[in-house]
Amino acid sequence: MRHASLVASLALGLSALAGLAAVHQLKPAPAWTWSLPASFKPPRIPADNPMTEEKFQLGRRLFYDTRLSGNGTQACASCHFQHLAFTDGKAMSTGSTGELTARSAPSIANTAWNPTLTWANYSILDLERHMLVPMFGENPVELGIDDSTRNTVLKRFRDDPDYRARFARAFGPGQEAISFSNLIKAIAVFQRGVVSADARYDRYLAGQEKLTEAEERGRSLFFSEQAQCGNCHSGPTFSDQYADVSSREVRTPYHNTGLYNLDGKGGYPDGNRGILELSGKDADMGAFRTQSLRNVALTAPYMHDGSVPTLEAALDHYAAHGRTLRDGPRAGDGSRNPHKDPRLDRIQLSADNKADLIAFLRTLTDETLLTSPRYANPFK
Ligand code: HEC
Ligand code: HEC
Missing domain, CATH: 1.10.760.10 (Cytochrome c-like domain)
Structure with a gap:
């Protein structure tokens, strides 16, 4: 019995070795470790x-x-x-x-x-x-x-x-x-x-770097009730859709941000009507996932259909509580979209505020x- 099991374990050992030879005897890679900032x-x-x-x-x-x-x-x-x-x-x-x-x-x-x-x-x-x-x-x-x-x-x-x-x-x-x-x-x-997770903003959070005055003004505005941004673009990914190991309840909200209002009843262009396309529910018209703002200075054009060309235009859209398109097949006053998230109407932004917000958004660029x-x- 003993002898038999010894032979079996030898055979196992040998086949394991043969397996190694087949993969060019590369060194085993180190075990996976996450190296993440505290946030x-x-x-x-x-x-x-x-x-x-x-x-x-x-x-x-x-x-x-x-x-x-x-x-x-x-x-x-x-x-x-x-x-x-x-x-x-x-x-x-x-x-x-x-x-x-x-x-x-x-x-x-x-x-x-x-x-x-x-x-x-x-x-x-x-x-x-x-x-x-x-x-x-x-x-x-x-x-x-x-x-x-x-x-x-x-x-x-x-x-x-x-x-x-x-x-x-x-x-x-x-x-x-x-x-x-x-x-x-x-x-x-x-x-x-x-x-x-290695943008200047992350290094600022870790106490390793300072923000300029404009960036700092933009940061506090971003998370304020005056600008509302941080209510939806929240957490480490700058989206209110976020899951981590410790959260039992995963939240997956979607929002209409008043980009269109084709028919005066809040219509969005066919094929891009948000989660309504899946749920069939009127209330879901134009509801999209809050997009992450990490590296946002590099990810133009913006929004689900790339219809907003610059960060300046994105802030004009928010400052006006929705986008108005005057001509063409997509004309309509998005600020009066009945499905729009009500928080958009609370946003108040001056020209200086917009410039500060953009300065802050640029600190989310991660060269790494x-x-x-x-x-x-x-x-x-
Ligand atoms: C009610 C929730 C909500 C608020 C408040 C909000 N956003 Fe958004 N944001 C979204 C959603 C949802 C999208 C995607 C909309 C779409 O594509 O139709 C988005 C998209 C964006 C985009 C485009 C990102 C990309 O990669 O295309 C930018 C930029 C942006 N938001 C900046 C801001 C700023 C700055 C503020 C504050 C002034 C703000 N948002 C306030 C929900 C919100
Ligand atoms: C032809 C261009 C194209 C190719 C090729 C492509 N993608 Fe994409 N990818 C997109 C577009 C467009 C979206 C957005 C789709 C949507 O929202 O309906 C997307 C979305 C994604 C997303 C979702 C990201 C998020 O935040 O939800 C992931 C992940 C992704 N792609 C990974 C991949 C992988 C992996 C492959 C290869 C197997 C791939 N893509 C090939 C264009 C492409």
Whole structure:
């Protein structure tokens, strides 16, 4: 008996060694640690997809790899550029077959803390589930993977020895490890690891840096009842949609900010009517998720449809309690939108106030996010 178990454990030891040899005897990566400022709590991580450095690095390659689209022309990074805080600077993005998206591409930074994903969809609760949209979505086509290209796409990765080694390290050996399910898990781990928490404002909060007088005036105004901003753009991500490990109740509010009023009854343009598109409820007309303001100086054009070109224009919109469009098919007085969040009417901003708020918003730019080699294209 004893002898048999000894043989068994030897055999196990040997096969473990063989596994190591198969992955080029790379050194094991260090265990995952979050290094976050005090204002951030570690995010919630799905039990079946723990953070590991191997998955992070694999996911980073996949995020930048155009082999992940049906026709081989586009990657996630084609619409999420690091130097623009992982947005693309456009009102609408163009997919791999030339179709336009309905909304503007938001950042992937700090998405680990977002309890819902995209501008207006309370049914997409995690990054794994969200990824089916850009990969397999048909309305519009983004990466354009479909039944006719699924196997081709997987084969591209299975035929590449570097990917074979990386998938083996992240998920275990064998061709089956190179599956869409694991590929999605790896990219999700990469995205959860892309954190923006090193802006000048973060260093100010940590007592390491001072703000200028204008920035300081803008900061206190931002969180005041006079400007209202901090009532919706709250917490470390500057959004009232936020989830952390300690919170039992996750809040996922959506708000109408009076961008449109097409018919005098509060109508928003078709296809972009907020969560009404999902719920069918009138009260949800024009209700969108409070967008994070981190790196906002770099993420123009603004709002769900990129219809606000500059920060100055965004502040004019808030100062006027809604946007009035005088001409064209979208004309209407947004400030009289009956579905508008009532807090917008309390906002009072002078020209100086707007300039101070913009000075403050610029302190949310995080050079580490924009330049860190850890988040950069590994193929360059
Ligand atoms: C064709 C351009 C395009 C491509 C390619 C693309 N995205 Fe996006 N992404 C968008 C747009 C547009 C949105 C906003 C969608 C919406 O709100 O309806 C978005 C939203 C997101 C969000 C939600 C962020 C948030 O704060 O809720 C994440 C995460 C994301 N994309 C990750 C990815 C990943 C991962 C890939 C690759 C698998 C990818 N994207 C490929 C354009 C793109
Ligand atoms: C009632 C909640 C609420 C208040 C108050 C509020 N916001 Fe917003 N904010 C939102 C929502 C919701 C969006 C997205 C709206 C959309 O796209 O239709 C948004 C979007 C933005 C954007 C665009 C971000 C992007 O990346 O596109 C900026 C900039 C902004 N807000 C700044 C401010 C400032 C500055 C204040 C204070 C003067 C403020 N907000 C007050 C809810 C609010």
